[in-house]
Amino acid sequence: MPEYFYVASDRAGKKIEGKMVAVNEGELRMFLRGQNLRPVKITRPSMSQIDIGAFILEFTGQGDKVPPETIMNFIKQLHVMINSGVPVIQAIDLFHDQESNPMMKKILSTSKEKIKSGSFLWEAFSAYPKIFEKVFVSLIRAGEGSGTLDVMLMRCGKYMENSYKMKKLIKSSMMYPIIVLVISFLVVTLMLVIVIPKFEEMIKGSGGELPAITQFVLDLSHWVTGNFFLLAAIFAIGGYIGKLYISSAEGRVVLQRAMLRLPLFGELIQKSGVARFSRTMSTLLSSGVPMVDSLDICKNASDHVAFEDAISEMKKEIELGSTVATAMFRQKIFPKMATQMVSVGENTGSLDKMLEKIAEFYEEEVQNVVQGMMKLIEPIMLVFLGGIVGGLLIAMYLPIFQMAGSQG
Numbered sequence: 001m002p003e004y005f006y007v008a009s010d011r012a013g014k015k016i017e018g019k020m021v022a023v024n025e026g027e028l029r030m031f032l033r034g035q036n037l038r039p040v041k042i043t044r045p046s047m048s049q050i051d052i053g054a055f056i057l058e059f060t061g062q063g064d065k066v067p068p069e070t071i072m073n074f075i076k077q078l079h080v081m082i083n084s085g086v087p088v089i090q091a092i093d094l095f096h097d098q099e100s101n102p103m104m105k106k107i108l109s110t111s112k113e114k115i116k117s118g119s120f121l122w123e124a125f126s127a128y129p130k131i132f133e134k135v136f137v138s139l140i141r142a143g144e145g146s147g148t149l150d151v152m153l154m155r156c157g158k159y160m161e162n163s164y165k166m167k168k169l170i171k172s173s174m175m176y177p178i179i180v181l182v183i184s185f186l187v188v189t190l191m192l193v194i195v196i197p198k199f200e201e202m203i204k205g206s207g208g209e210l211p212a213i214t215q216f217v218l219d220l221s222h223w224v225t226g227n228f229f230l231l232a233a234i235f236a237i238g239g240y241i242g243k244l245y246i247s248s249a250e251g252r253v254v255l256q257r258a259m260l261r262l263p264l265f266g267e268l269i270q271k272s273g274v275a276r277f278s279r280t281m282s283t284l285l286s287s288g289v290p291m292v293d294s295l296d297i298c299k300n301a302s303d304h305v306a307f308e309d310a311i312s313e314m315k316k317e318i319e320l321g322s323t324v325a326t327a328m329f330r331q332k333i334f335p336k337m338a339t340q341m342v343s344v345g346e347n348t349g350s351l352d353k354m355l356e357k358i359a360e361f362y363e364e365e366v367q368n369v370v371q372g373m374m375k376l377i378e379p380i381m382l383v384f385l386g387g388i389v390g391g392l393l394i395a396m397y398l399p400i401f402q403m404a405g406s407q408g
Helices: 025-034 052-059 068-083 088-098 102-116 121-126 134-146 149-205 212-226 228-247 249-260 263-286 291-301 305-319 324-329 336-348 351-407
Strands: 003-009 015-021 038-043
Touching (some): 003 025, 015 102, 068 149, 088 102, 102 121, 121 134, 134 263, 134 291, 149 212, 212 228, 249 263, 249 305, 263 291, 263 305, 263 351, 291 305, 324 336, 336 351
Antiparallel strands (some): 003 038
16 A cells, blocks of 8 residues: 655644555545544655665555464564553554564554554554454454453464464365376476477387377377467466456356365365354454354455355344354254254353354364375376376387387
8 A cells, every 4th residue: 555645734733744554545634634633735755755665565566465474473472562561552663663574564653653643453453454354353442442452462363373274274275286287287298399209200210100199199299389389378368367257256256166066175165164154253252242243254254255145144134033053054054063063052151162162173174174185185196197197108108119019
């Protein structure tokens, strides 16, 4: 987000100067008026005032990103500082001086100015929804309202750590087969373009009729070599269009629903979604966030469209008087065991603790599914890659074997 310099005046006419990161000039004007300040002049920094490193990051689209590890470390350190009695502004000022990430440094600088002007910490962080999840902002808000900010920061840290581990586990399980397929494609292309033509010179020099499979491989090699740049352009353009489609709302829905139907990946997505929902609900309910608000936050925190739809339907039923267990039972994406455990939690008045147990159970289930997938996918991919490469080599050696047999 861009940085602005501003000059404003308060009710007494005193001139106040400063700088702030904002989405646009309109947002900055609204913020200043909310602080009882009248904007006088708002400008963007000149080229001589721009931080070149930050400008490059912003231009390339990397400036709005903060690694999850940076956020988690910040939350843990802020919890320690607040728990030790250090004021929020002083703690943020200290973190700002030590921070190396340009975007995080801007966030801390802007947040410090907002807090000095009378805003709450959660209000400062809510201006960056791409950086701070709604769960985090809601917990901070609950902590500031109840005077238990240190406790909420501890819960935030635990929640984000569990969430990050789960996302990393799912991502690694998805990436492994994709990487193997890409390597297989590159190896086959390399053989068709470089290795096969070398064999062709030796095979055709011996004379004789070539086997059908050998002739097919040679013809395929000629075709790939002759259309190499065209194929590369098609794959590049196709990949770019595919990425744009997947990034769109329609493409996201189509891809996620298709993934949910896959034999192994569908089970993994379902269990990880149940674990994330349970973990988020448990954290919010135990922090005093109302049920309906918790469902809204869970919907925003969900990574899958099927869970977003299910949580929306649950919210409608609960608002009409239904229990959480009944609303969950009508959504087929939630396993029966999870629904029964929620029912027990509601009847015993310990829904938040029961949801935490559900989250722990399904997080362990996800780990087991991923380990099983790795054990199953690894030999399949090795056989797949070995079969293709071995088939190409056999096709090339077959005429040599026939020639050696006829000479014998």
